[in-house]
Amino acid sequence: MPGENCLLSVVNVGKSYRTFKGQTRILRGVSFDLPKGSMAGLLGESGSGKTTIARIITGQEKPDRGSVYLDGNLLLPLGKRPFSHAADIQYVFQDPYAALEPGYTVEQTLKEPLWLCRRRRRQNTINPQEALDKVGLTYAKWAFKKIGELSGGQRQRVAIARALIPRPRLLIADESTSMLDVETANSILDVLQAVNAETGLSVLFITHQFSVIHKTCDLVFVLYKGFIVERGETSAVMNFPSSEYTRQLFESMKFLGEVKTFV
Ligand SMILES: Nc1ncnc2c1ncn2[C@@H]1O[C@H](COP(=O)(O)OP(=O)(O)OP(=O)(O)O)[C@@H](O)[C@H]1O
Ligand SMILES: [Mg+2]
Numbered sequence: 261m262p263g264e265n266c267l268l269s270v271v272n273v274g275k276s277y278r279t280f281k282g283q284t285r286i287l288r289g290v291s292f293d294l295p296k297g298s299m300a301g302l303l304g305e306s307g308s309g310k311t312t313i314a315r316i317i318t319g320q321e322k323p324d325r326g327s328v329y330l331d332g333n334l335l336l337p338l339g340k341r342p343f344s345h346a347a348d349i350q351y352v353f354q355d356p357y358a359a360l361e362p363g364y365t366v367e368q369t370l371k372e373p374l375w376l377c378r379r380r381r382r383q384n385t386i387n388p389q390e391a392l393d394k395v396g397l398t399y400a401k402w403a404f405k406k407i408g409e410l411s412g413g414q415r416q417r418v419a420i421a422r423a424l425i426p427r428p429r430l431l432i433a434d435e436s437t438s439m440l441d442v443e444t445a446n447s448i449l450d451v452l453q454a455v456n457a458e459t460g461l462s463v464l465f466i467t468h469q470f471s472v473i474h475k476t477c478d479l480v481f482v483l484y485k486g487f488i489v490e491r492g493e494t495s496a497v498m499n500f501p502s503s504e505y506t507r508q509l510f511e512s513m514k515f516l517g518e519v520k521t522f523v
Pocket of ligand 2: 310311312434435
């Protein structure tokens with residue numbers, strides 16, 4: 261059984277999709293534990309099933325087998341999930357242009373989840389001003405701008421601020437910086453780190469770039485062929501990868517020069 265310090269526990273999750281080629285097994289038995297307050301990275305190549313895991317955790321997708329627990333409580337699929345559990349886990353999308361309503365002001369964008377929380381009697385939310393402050397945007401300057409006027413990086417900050425409104429326990433950032441230029445991406449990573457340090461919420465960072473995990477995460481899980489083939493502290497995994505796949509991945513990054521960004 262996972263210890264007291266475990267926030268999220270993914271246990272033996274399997275998932276197949278039916279495609280024109282027949283049944284394709286994407287996740288074969290994925291298990292990992294996320295400690296409270298951690299910054300963890302889920303690394304895997306494109307198509308390895310990272311988003312599928314995220315969708316299973318958020319309840320948008322039902323696993324064929326296995327289960328996910330938050331604080332030891334079974335997480336049900338979205339329609340059956342209590343609001344408190346749904347609000348506890350927030351998801352920041354890859355595409356900041358598709359995730360927010362361009363005609364809304366920043367304040368309207370942030371008030372929407374606040375109203376929902378009030379209607380569902382969730383206590384202990386944070387207000388739009390505080391949320392903007394946490395992502396480095398001042399209320400006076402930004403609250404009344406339309407989403408459509410903002411850059412990709414600014415939208416991603418607003419998306420993170422919106423996700424913080426219900427005071428979640430876990431934030432899943434699914435390739436949330438991959439559509440941004442390097443400088444903006446780094447500033448978003450800094451925001452996530454600051455939020456983690458300040459509020460103690462856990463962040464699961466999903467990416468196919470080890471450099472992002474190296475910069476941001478203290479823990480890493482590597483997904484390959486439907487299993488977690490590597491897990492551990494980022495620096496330990498970097499120096500002593502235990503799986504052949506991770507070793508090859510690092511070798512190819514050295515070859516491509518990406519290794520320069522994290523050694
Ligand atoms: N609803 C679906 N129906 C059929 N196949 C699907 C469905 N959703 C995902 N897949 C397939 O499952 C595999 C894993 O998809 P997933 O989006 O989880 O990968 P990923 O690791 O997030 O990839 P990327 O890094 O490109 O975002 C892919 O081959 C994808 O085509
Ligand atoms: Mg994905």
